[in-house]
Amino acid sequence: MYDRARHLYLKLLLAATFVLIAAGGLVTSTGSGLSVPDWPLSYGQYFPPMVGGIRYEHTHRVIAGTVGLLTLVYTLWSLVVERRVWMRRLALLAFASVVAQAILGGLTVLYLLPLPVSVTHACLGQSFFALLALLALFSSREWTQTRPAHSDDLGSLGRLFAITTGFVFAQLVLGAYVRHSGGSGVVPHIVVGLLVALHALLLLLRSGKSPSVSAAFQGPCLVIGALVLGQVFLGFGAFAYKYLMPAQQAARPAEVLLATAHQTNGALILAVLAYQTARCLRLCSPR
Amino acid sequence: MNRRAFLLALSFLITTAVTPVFAATLTGKVLFEGQAPEADLITADADPNCALLHPDGITPDDVIVNDNGTLKNVFVYVKEGLEDQTFEAPKTPVQFDQHGCMYTPKVFGIMVGQTLEITNSDDTLHNVHSLAEVNKAFNLGMPLKGMKIKKTFDKPEVMIKIKCDVHPWMGAYCGVLTHPFHSVTGDDGSFTIADLPAGTYTLEAWHEKYGTQTQEVTVADGDASELTFQFKG
Numbered sequence: 001m002y003d004r005a006r007h008l009y010l011k012l013l014l015a016a017t018f019v020l021i022a023a024g025g026l027v028t029s030t031g032s033g034l035s036v037p038d039w040p041l042s043y044g045q046y047f048p049p050m051v052g053g054i055r056y057e058h059t060h061r062v063i064a065g066t067v068g069l070l071t072l073v074y075t076l077w078s079l080v081v082e083r084r085v086w087m088r089r090l091a092l093l094a095f096a097s098v099v100a101q102a103i104l105g106g107l108t109v110l111y112l113l114p115l116p117v118s119v120t121h122a123c124l125g126q127s128f129f130a131l132l133a134l135l136a137l138f139s140s141r142e143w144t145q146t147r148p149a150h151s152d153d154l155g156s157l158g159r160l161f162a163i164t165t166g167f168v169f170a171q172l173v174l175g176a177y178v179r180h181s182g183g184s185g186v187v188p189h190i191v192v193g194l195l196v197a198l199h200a201l202l203l204l205l206r207s208g209k210s211p212s213v214s215a216a217f218q219g220p221c222l223v224i225g226a227l228v229l230g231q232v233f234l235g236f237g238a239f240a241y242k243y244l245m246p247a248q249q250a251a252r253p254a255e256v257l258l259a260t261a262h263q264t265n266g267a268l269i270l271a272v273l274a275y276q277t278a279r280c281l282r283l284c285s286p287r
Numbered sequence: 288m289n290r291r292a293f294l295l296a297l298s299f300l301i302t303t304a305v306t307p308v309f310a311a312t313l314t315g316k317v318l319f320e321g322q323a324p325e326a327d328l329i330t331a332d333a334d335p336n337c338a339l340l341h342p343d344g345i346t347p348d349d350v351i352v353n354d355n356g357t358l359k360n361v362f363v364y365v366k367e368g369l370e371d372q373t374f375e376a377p378k379t380p381v382q383f384d385q386h387g388c389m390y391t392p393k394v395f396g397i398m399v400g401q402t403l404e405i406t407n408s409d410d411t412l413h414n415v416h417s418l419a420e421v422n423k424a425f426n427l428g429m430p431l432k433g434m435k436i437k438k439t440f441d442k443p444e445v446m447i448k449i450k451c452d453v454h455p456w457m458g459a460y461c462g463v464l465t466h467p468f469h470s471v472t473g474d475d476g477s478f479t480i481a482d483l484p485a486g487t488y489t490l491e492a493w494h495e496k497y498g499t500q501t502q503e504v505t506v507a508d509g510d511a512s513e514l515t516f517q518f519k520g
Contacts (some may be wrong), residue, residue, distance in 0.1 A: 021429075029453050030455065031450075032452055032453075032455075033452065034414065034416050034452045035414060035452035035453045036414075036428070037414050037416075037426045037427060038428065039427040043412065043428050043430050048430075049411075049430075051333060051334040051335070051336070051411060051412060051453060052333045052334045052412075052451075052452075052453035052454045052455070052456065053333075053452045053453045053454070054412065054453055055333070055450075061485070070307070112416075112424050112425075112426055226332045246324060248326060248327070248329075249326075249328045249329060249346065249347045249349055249458060250455040250456040251455065251457045252327075268371055
């Protein structure tokens with residue numbers, strides 16, 4: 001049954017999480033991850049002086065706390081009103097993810113950014129965002145009210161969506177490793193990035209194959225294509241500042257913006273692909 | 288005082304007074320060839336306290352070429368040749384200050400076990416984050432003016448970067464050694480390493496941007512040798 005209020009609430013949570021991911025990206029891009037040496041308080045306070053890197057780190061913590069509370073409300077709400085057992089479980093998974101993210105965030109501060117923890121923190125944040133996108137789909141009018149129109153043409157498209165999503169996730173893991181290791185592993189990241197771009201093109205070509213497929217997926221595949229194309233340019237810009245231009249003592253504003261936009265757009269691509277993969281697999285599943 | 292005590296005191300005085308005279312002294316300069324890199328002024332607007340101190344911005348200090356064509360902040364030290372000798376760490380701490388939203392000194396040496404006394408002389412928050420890889424890294428919040436913290440390093444490590452994550456332009460480097468034979472070039476690009484025992488040594492000059500260079504030198508007691516290093520821009 002379609003619950004408009006909860007669906008809209010999920011969209012709000014999704015938007016807040018997108019802002020959180022961008023804020024987290026800014027923390028890394030500005031090198032502010034350890035500007036607040038203690039956790040969960042900041043210099044022993046709830047509201048430290050917002051100067052320098054503390055502005056980014058503490059703002060990230062405040063937004064994270066807000067997203068945590070919003071997720072808790074959503075989870076409790078779902079446990080009370082959601083009839084589908086699997087959706088209640090997904091809601092619990094969302095809450096568990098945000099708690100795990102908070103713990104990982106604390107560990108990065110207390111143990112001075114250990115690489116595995118930092119990479120996991122980055123990837124889990126982006127995965128949580130994709131999970132919220134799926135929850136939004138599963139609570140949408142399309143999913144809850146319309147009967148899926150089965151189409152055999154969608155079978156291969158569904159597989160292509162799934163493979164592309166897998167490549168994007170691998171790319172996000174590699175990207176997190178590049179960012180948190182000080183630049184190691186950039187070549188594999190570029191190679192997988194090219195694979196992602198190729199699969200985005202294949203999706204676009206496949207989505208125009210038949211009328212039934214076009215109607216449902218050509219628009220989303222155009223969006224995915226545009227996001228991936230933008231990602232390539234953002235990635236090139238971030239690469240140029242990091243590897244081709246002389247290093248400076250403080251990151252240039254353009255350098256910060258490019259790296260942060262590249263990271264945030266990556267999360268958006270994963271969420272959109274996860275969403276469309278689930279849509280497509282539902283439509284091509286046997287009746 | 289009896290005769291025996293007098294002779295002992297005299298022997299002690301002679302030993303301590305005479306030993307430095309027969310040790311060697313290394314002096315030299317670190318030259319810079321080429322064009323100093325142009326770097327944009329760094330805005331300090333992120334912290335109003337720092338912006339007040341630097342209204343026109345902060346000149347990057349990763350490369351400072353002196354007027355006489357020498358390079359400042361080069362860490363020169365004995366890298367090899369002292370392995371079979373031990374030296375006691377001085378009781379006097381090395382002073383490291385956060386002043387004017389900059390670290391002072393920018394490059395310094397310290398012995399294993401010697402105290403590093405870190406002070407915040409600024410009326411703003413700083414954190415002191417050591418990126419040690421051999422020693423234990425630390426990240427210390429120093430929110431108050433006048434606050435002091437003491438740290439020591441257990442193992443030799445050349446160089447440890449120290450940074451402030453609140454103010455990203457703040458960076459310093461610390462060379463941790465098992466001996467006291469090190470120097471840092473100043474405004475005239477010169478270095479002096481005094482009281483070096485006779486022997487053959489490898490000297491290394493380290494710069495944060497231009498890397499390292501080494502030279503071998505053999506000194507005898509009482510020698511005053513001169514070396515020159517040259518880095519290319």
